[in-house]
Every structure is written in structure tokens, then in C-alpha cells.
Amino acid sequence: MRKLSYYVAVSIDGFIGAPDGDAAFFNTYVHGEYLDYLRTEGADTLPTPARRLFGIESVPNSRFDTVIQGRASYELALAEGITSPYAHLRELVVSRSITEFPDPHVEIVSGDIAARVRELKREDGLGIYLCGGADVAGQLRDEVDELVIKTYPVVLGSGMPMFAAGFRIDAFALESLRSFDNGVVVRTYRRQR
Numbered sequence: 001m002r003k004l005s006y007y008v009a010v011s012i013d014g015f016i017g018a019p020d021g022d023a024a025f026f027n028t029y030v031h032g033e034y035l036d037y038l039r040t041e042g043a044d045t046l047p048t049p050a051r052r053l054f055g056i057e058s059v060p061n062s063r064f065d066t067v068i069q070g071r072a073s074y075e076l077a078l079a080e081g082i083t084s085p086y087a088h089l090r091e092l093v094v095s096r097s098i099t100e101f102p103d104p105h106v107e108i109v110s111g112d113i114a115a116r117v118r119e120l121k122r123e124d125g126l127g128i129y130l131c132g133g134a135d136v137a138g139q140l141r142d143e144v145d146e147l148v149i150k151t152y153p154v155v156l157g158s159g160m161p162m163f164a165a166g167f168r169i170d171a172f173a174l175e176s177l178r179s180f181d182n183g184v185v186v187r188t189y190r191r192q193r
């Protein structure tokens with residue numbers, strides 16, 4: 001079975017962005033040894049323009065071959081005129097409002113997305129990258145097998161949560177922890193089932 005990994009940037013207080021979801025401020029920390037980490041171990045999760053910028057556009061996938069993201073997250077790429085933001089992965093965008101395929105490489109999915117992810121997990125291949133945002137992650141909470149949490153050294157006070165979901169205690173076991181000289185900490189957790 002393939003795994004669903006929520007690979008996400010958060011503040012110290014656990015928000016994935018401002019209250020409106022804006023997360024661009026995290027990018028100011030992308031330099032030095034942390035940038036090296038993203039270029040190597042995080043390469044599969046980088047959008048196509050970043051891969052091009054970092055000179056790793058044709059690096060083969062090692063961890064993920066599929067990405068799923070909500071329409072609001074996808075919209076950020078569309079606003080830049082990019083219709084296939086993860087061209088190196090199979091791309092699924094969750095939406096009801098998008099009725100025509102914006103790009104032949106992008107599959108639009110809707111409805112019971114947890115069931116769709118369970119189908120994907122049964123297929124052969126590398127892992128499935130859950131890109132976010134909070135709405136889609138909330139609906140896929142039960143399907144998340146792994147969390148890779150990139151914590152940036154900022155406190156926001158309020159903002160968009162990792163999961164738009166109700167209160168429940170789900171246990172995860174810490175598998176690894178990496179810290180970088182810019183204050184970013186990357187923790188990997190595996191769900192305890």
C-alpha cells in the first residue's frame with residue numbers, strides 16, 4: 001500500500017499560513033543548508049517553477065509520484081498562469097467549481113476524496129503527497145499515514161490550521177527530526193494505527 005504524506009510548512013504555533021491562507025512569508029527562510037535539503041530530499045515536493053529555478057527540473061522522483069491539492073491551493077499557481085504546478089507528478093486537484101480540465105496533466109476530483117485516496121493507495125508506485133490546504137487535509141485526516149512538518153521560526157497568533165477538522169486525538173510517532181541553521185525544524189511522524 002502506498003502512503004499518504006502531508007508534507008507541510010507551519011509556524012511554531014502550528015498554522016500553515018495567515019488567516020487567508022497566505023504562506024509566502026515562509027519563503028524568506030529558504031536559503032543555505034535548508035535550501036540544500038529541499039533541493040535534495042524535498043525535491044519531489046517542489047513546484048515546477050522552483051525546480052526549474054534550482055536546476056533540478058529533470059531529477060527523477062524518489063519519494064512521491066502523485067500530488068493532491070485543493071482548488072484554493074491550486075489557484076495560487078493558476079494566478080501565475082501555471083496550469084500544471086507539479087508537472088513531475090501525477091496531479092489531482094480537488095474542486096467542484098472547476099468543470100473543465102485546465103490542463104491535460106491535471107485530474108479534477110470531487111466528492112468523497114478519502115475514498116479516491118484509498119483507491120490511489122492501492123495502486124503501485126511511490127508515495128502520495130498531500131499538499132493541502134486545510135480544507136482538503138481536514139477531509140483526508142484519516143488517510144494521512146505520515147506527517148512531514150517543516151516548522152518555521154515564526155509565531156502567527158492566528159491563521160489557517162493544518163487540518164480544518166474537529167477535535168480528536170490522533171497519535172503519531174516521531175520518526176526523525178532535523179534542524180537547520182536558519183531555525184527551521186523538520187519533523188517526520190508516522191501514524192500509530
Ligand SMILES: NC(=O)c1ccc[n+]([C@@H]2O[C@H](COP(=O)([O-])OP(=O)(O)OC[C@H]3O[C@@H](n4cnc5c(N)ncnc54)[C@H](OP(=O)(O)O)[C@@H]3O)[C@@H](O)[C@H]2O)c1
Pocket residue numbers: 007008009010015016017020021022023024069070071072073074076094095096097098109110111112113131132133134135136137139160164
Ligand atoms: N503552508 C503550506 O505548506 C501550505 C500548503 C498548501 C496550501 N497552503 C495554503 O492553504 C491555502 C488554501 O487552503 P484552503 O483550506 O483554503 O483550501 P484548499 O484545501 O486548498 O481548497 C479548498 C477547495 O477545494 C475544493 N474542495 C474541497 N473539498 C472538496 C470536495 N470534497 N469535493 C470537491 N471539491 C472540494 C473546493 O473548491 P471549489 O470551490 O473549486 O469547489 C474548496 O474551496 C492557500 O492559501 C495556501 O497558501 C499552505
